[in-house]
Structure formats: C-alpha cells, structure tokens
Amino acid sequence: QVQLVESGGGLVQPGGSLRLSCRASGSMFNIYNMRWYRQAPGKDRELVAHISSSGRSTNYADSVKGRFTISRDNANNMVYLQMNSLKPEDTAVYFCNGILGALQAWGQGTQVTVSS
Secondary structure, eight states: EEEEEEEOEEEEEETOOOEEEEEEESSSGGGGEEEEEEEEETTEEEEEEEEEEESSSSEEEETTTTEEEEEEGGGGEEEEEOOOSOOOOOOOOEEEEEEEETEEEEEEOOEEEEEE
C-alpha cells in the first residue's frame, strides 16, 4: 500500500498557474493508477484527472480539459497536476488518489485558492 503526500497548493490570481505534486512512499507505486480529485466547500468530491500506471493513458473532467495536465514520474514515485488558466471555480482542496484493484490510497489534500 502506498502513502501519498500532496504539495504545491496556494493562492493564485485568475489566469495564473500552479503545479501540484504528489509524493508516494511504499512499494508498487508504478502499478497504481493515479488520480487527482478536488472538493470545493459544500460540494461533492470531483474527479479531475486520471493517469494509468504506465502514464500512457490520461483522462480529464470536461471542466479542466485543455487547461490541466496530469503526469507521473515512476522512477521517483511522483504524480503531478499542472494547472494553467486557473479560474475562481477551480478553488478547492485537491487530493491525490492511488488505485490498485480494490486498494485505494488518499493524500491529506492541498488547498488551491484562485482569487484576485
């Protein structure tokens, strides 16, 4: 089972960029499918982006398609979410999630606030 720790959140102006990082510890990271979720106040947790264990396949929510990019570095047990052209509606706590069959791992979340 992996353990996940997110970093890189913060306050950014509309139109700005942030890169979130998720560091995994433990074994078998390179066979986990990885996802980024987000949860805004008063809303359900939303799947933002998915990347396969190899990194060859990615999927995005319609709300972030063309603006966000998920990537991974299996050699260093890292997953990233590059967020460009940020909007106030992107404000949320962002969570890293790892899936391996019935196993799931979650990070503690990192706050992203988009405001002028």
